[in-house]
Amino acid sequence: MGSKFDQRDVHHELVNVGLRAQATAAGFVELCKELKATGALDDNAMSRIKDAIADEVALTCPRSIPRTEFRRDICRRLDALFTGREKIGDADALDFASARND
Numbered sequence: 001m002g003s004k005f006d007q008r009d010v011h012h013e014l015v016n017v018g019l020r021a022q023a024t025a026a027g028f029v030e031l032c033k034e035l036k037a038t039g040a041l042d043d044n045a046m047s048r049i050k051d052a053i054a055d056e057v058a059l060t061c062p063r064s065i066p067r068t069e070f071r072r073d074i075c076r077r078l079d080a081l082f083t084g085r086e087k088i089g090d091a092d093a094l095d096f097a098s099a100r101n102d
Helices: 002-016 021-038 043-058 067-083 095-100
Strands: none
Touching: 021 043, 021 067, 043 067
């Protein structure tokens, strides 16, 4: 019973500090970068992680955009995020999002 109560407390505290999907994603990206810097993750592991993310996100591809273009844009953005060249932000910054608004 104690562990369920503890889990509810953790959930409540996470909600209270505003931890949502974007915050979780930012933490995950930072964790991966830290693990890569220590040698705990190699380039192949990072590629598999990014591929898993890209595969999942590609399932949401709008019909008006070719899936290969959509996935390529996702992969480009992930590469930038995982190397620290780009901060996690609004999806409107993606190439395919601006094409959607034209």
